[in-house]
Amino acid sequence: MAGSFETRRPLPTVRIRKLQRDRVDFVLENAELSFANSFRRTMIADLATVAIDMVEIETNTTVLADEFLAHRLGQVPLISANCEEAMNYSRECSCSSSCRFCSIVLSLDVACTSDRTMHITSNDLTIVPPSTEEEMNGSEDDKVLKKRPSNFGLPYNRTSEGIEPILLVKIRKGQELKLRCIAKKGIAKEHAKWSPCAAIAYEYDPHNKLRHTTHWFETDERAEWPLSHNAKEELPPADDEVFNYSAQPERFYLDVETVGSLGPKEVVNRGLAEMQKKLGSLVHALTTAGQPDTIEHDMAMAPTLPQTNGFNPATTTYGGPVAAANVWGDDAAMSSPGFGGGGGSGGDGNLGANSWGGSSSPVWSPK
Numbered sequence: 001m002a003g004s005f006e007t008r009r010p011l012p013t014v015r016i017r018k019l020q021r022d023r024v025d026f027v028l029e030n031a032e033l034s035f036a037n038s039f040r041r042t043m044i045a046d047l048a049t050v051a052i053d054m055v056e057i058e059t060n061t062t063v064l065a066d067e068f069l070a071h072r073l074g075q076v077p078l079i080s081a082n083c084e085e086a087m088n089y090s091r092e093c094s095c096s097s098s099c100r101f102c103s104i105v106l107s108l109d110v111a112c113t114s115d116r117t118m119h120i121t122s123n124d125l126t127i128v129p130p131s132t133e134e135e136m137n138g139s140e141d142d143k144v145l146k147k148r149p150s151n152f153g154l155p156y157n158r159t160s161e162g163i164e165p166i167l168l169v170k171i172r173k174g175q176e177l178k179l180r181c182i183a184k185k186g187i188a189k190e191h192a193k194w195s196p197c198a199a200i201a202y203e204y205d206p207h208n209k210l211r212h213t214t215h216w217f218e219t220d221e222r223a224e225w226p227l228s229h230n231a232k233e234e235l236p237p238a239d240d241e242v243f244n245y246s247a248q249p250e251r252f253y254l255d256v257e258t259v260g261s262l263g264p265k266e267v268v269n270r271g272l273a274e275m276q277k278k279l280g281s282l283v284h285a286l287t288t289a290g291q292p293d294t295i296e297h298d299m300a301m302a303p304t305l306p307q308t309n310g311f312n313p314a315t316t317t318y319g320g321p322v323a324a325a326n327v328w329g330d331d332a333a334m335s336s337p338g339f340g341g342g343g344g345s346g347g348d349g350n351l352g353a354n355s356w357g358g359s360s361s362p363v364w365s366p367k
C-alpha cells in the first residue's frame with residue numbers, strides 16, 4: 001500500500017554512479033518520495049560544519065568595507081571533517097564566550113608594499129593556536145580535540161592540491177588588511193555559510209510517467225522538454241500506455257556537490273545519521289506519550305546528550321540483523337545494498353552502517 005513500508009518491500013539500495021573529491025552522483029532505489037526529499041533537505045541544511053562567524057577588524061584600508069569582507073570570510077569553506085563530534089556548539093559549551101573546544105581562531109595580516117596589485121586570498125588565513133593556559137585548563141576534554149584531523153579549520157583549498165585559493169580582496173601599494181576571525185560550529189538552517197553542499201541535483205521519474213509535472217509546451221512536448229541523462233535509467237512510456245494512477249516514485253537520482261568543508265561521503269553518511277536521530281527523537285517522544293515526567297526529562301536532557309547523532313551503532317535502531325554493506329568501495333559503479341542492513345560491525349566503522357527498513361517495529365534507545 002502506498003505510503004507505508006510493507007514487510008515484503010525490498011530494502012532501499014544505493015548505486016553510486018560517480019564519486020569524486022567534491023561530489024557524489026548516486027541512485028537511491030526502493031525508497032519513498034518523502035524519504036528521498038527529506039534526505040536531500042537534511043544534507044543541505046542540517047549538517048554541522050565550521051565557518052567564520054565573527055570578524056574583528058584591526059586595520060582595513062582596502063577598497064572593500066568591513067561588512068563586505070566579513071561576509072566574504074564567512075563563506076570560505078573550512079575543513080570540518082568529523083565536526084559533529086570534534087567540536088562543541090558555542091551555545092552549548094561551558095565557556096563564557098569562546099574556547100578551543102567551540103571556536104577556531106584565524107588571523108590575517110597583509111600589507112602591500114610593491115607597485116603591483118596584490119591578491120589577498122584564503123591562503124593568507126592562518127590558524128592561531130590556543131594559548132598554553134587554555135590548553136592546561138581544558139585537559140579533560142582533550143578527547144574531543146583528538147577527533148579532529150590535523151587540518152581541521154583550515155580553508156579547504158589549503159589542504160587539497162589543484163584548488164585555487166579564494167580571492168578575498170585586491171590591494172595596491174600602501175593598503176593593508178589586518179583582522180582576527182573566530183570560526184564556530186553551526187548548521188545551514190542558521191546561516192547558509194554552514195551548508196556543506198553547494199547544490200544537490202535531484203530528480204525522479206525522468207519520463208514524467210507519474211505526471212507529477214505538467215509540462216507547458218507550444219507544439220511538441222517531447223522536443224521542447226528534452227530528457228535528462230537520467231532518462232537512460234528507465235524505460236520510456238509506450239505510446240498506448242495506460243496511466244497508472246496508483247504508481248509511486250521509487251527511484252531517485254541525486255548528485256550531491258559539496259563546497260569542500262565535508263567530503264561527499266561524510267555528507268551522505270551524516271545526512272542519514274541526522275535523519276535517524278530526528279526520527280528516533282520523534283519515535284521516543286511518541287512512545288513515551290502520557291508520561292509527562294519522562295518527556296520533560298528527555299527534552300531537558302536533549303541538548304546535553306553527546307553529539308553522536310543520537311544513535312549507537314552497536315545497538316541498531318531501525319534495522320534488521322544483516323551486516324551493513326559499504327557502498328563506498330573502490331568500485332564506484334558497484335550496486336549494493338546501502339541503507340539496508342544495519343548491525344554493529346558493518347561498513348567502514350563509520351555512520352554508513354545505518355539501516356533503513358527491514359524492521360517493522362522501530363525501537364530507539366536513548367541510552
Ligand SMILES: [Zn+2]
Nearest residue numbers: 093095099102
Ligand atoms: Zn567554548
